[in-house]
Amino acid sequence: MRRLGLTGSIGSGKSTVAQLLRQRGLPVLDADQAAREVTAKDDTLQEIAAAFGAQFVRHNVLDRAALAAHVFGHPERLDRLNAIVHPRVRAHLRALEAALEADHPWVVQDIPLLFEGGLEAQMDAVLVVDAPFELRLGRARARDGMSEEQFRARDAAQMPPAEKRRRASRVIENDGSLEDLEAQVDRALQELGIFPPSSP
Known part of the structure; x- marks a missing residue:
């Protein structure tokens, strides 16, 4: 099985591209x-509470918004959180990937x-989704109610x-119409030699 990485800055519209890839x-x-x-x-949850405080885990549920506000803008806190979460995420993704390997x-x-x-x-291979700063800001504010700060x-x-x-x-480049975005996705898949088993 080969891996296509998909990434992009906040508000770039990466989730829309992910959905187009699923459709393909x-x-x-x-x-x-x-x-x-x-x-x-x-x-x-126990490790996060020990690292940052019990106030971020309420009734055995992570207060994601409060923790995000606590770590973003503080690189050392963010690095500490990532050190807890990222290895577990990678292990989880490897397990999911193993279940797909025979068929994809x-x-x-x-x-x-x-x-x-x-x-x-x-x-x-890696696909990067990008868009101008102001467009990304507008999407993040509309989607998540996020302030500019x-x-x-x-x-x-x-x-x-x-x-x-x-x-x-x-x-x-996710700064135009959906039709343009679809055309770019199809072109990228062709250029990278990825031939999906179905098309939309």
């Missing part, structure tokens, strides 16, 4: 969903911090878009 018959493993699943487990020549790994986590070496803090915690573009196998 490619299995997509979502690192954010995996993180939600592993942070619901008792051992992870390619799998997409949708990982927001793919480059930041040094995971590009594990990918056979919150958006800037999260954006600053990620690798700059220009560096992601430099490292990408292909770049998807």
